[in-house]
Amino acid sequence: MVMKKLLSALLASAFLSVPAFSATLEDLARTDLSFALTVRETVAAYQAGDAFRQAPECAFLDYKYFRRFTLAEAVAMLQPCAEGVSRRSALSLKAELGVVRTATESEGPLMGIVLRTGDASIASQGMRDLNYSLRQRNFELLGHPVLLRRASDEAAGRKSAAQDAVDSCMLTTVLRKIESGADFIKAYGKCITSSEVLKVKELRPAPNRELGVVALTAGGDMVVQSLNGGVTVASETGPVTVLIIAYPETFSLPK
Secondary structure: OHHHHHHHHHHHHHHHHHHHHHHHHHHHHHHHHHHHHHHHHHHHHHOOOOOOOOOHHHHHHHOOOOOOOOHHHHHHHHHHHHHHHHHOOOOOOEEEEEEEEOOOOOOOOEEEEEEEOOOOOOOOHHHHHHHHHHHHOOOEEOOEEEEEEOHHHOHHHOEOOHHHHHHOOOOOOOOOOOOOHHHHHHHHHHHHHOOOOOOEEEEEEOOOOOOEEEEEEOOOHHHHHHHOEEEEEOOOOOOEEEEEEEEEOOOOOOO
């Protein structure tokens, strides 16, 4: 009789504990689900998205066209897209025509589209999205190669070998107006072309870059590389840095 009562008590206890055990399983399930969602949201926050697809102004990038756009046309078309991406990110995006690969002994520099991003951090969401967008398109937009360049990557941050030629040039102390590549050439061009080391044959204002100059040199690859960079000169409004983009003598300068 005692054994029967004991068994009855154990069975009752077991049945009474079922709801509590079920509740524990439900709590664990809810905890696991909450954790999984948190992880998913965290990972999603760091995953890169397609910045161009997120901006309606860039929809035309993935259209099919019957003809190839010129580089100047492509740069002009990209401006509204760049502005649209900038509004949706911390970037200050701007498209320019420029050198996406510097010259070598065997071939001239490769011209393409330079996307300038301002001072954005390389780890920022905007930069991750933009890099992802370009990788998806093989770093080519509208049929032209693309180079992504942050402010800290600017070639103007590197001093051009032409700086020494300008600094050692005998000039009057009159400050000149330097607001364009043409102004720079007019004021300091002879200082550069007269250098026997640089062997610069011709200077022209750089297309689509206000404070830029294109240089054609008879020097070798080392001279070409040394010329690429910035030259800082005094002007009426203070120091001005002009970017020099060098080409080897065998390359025809863009018109």
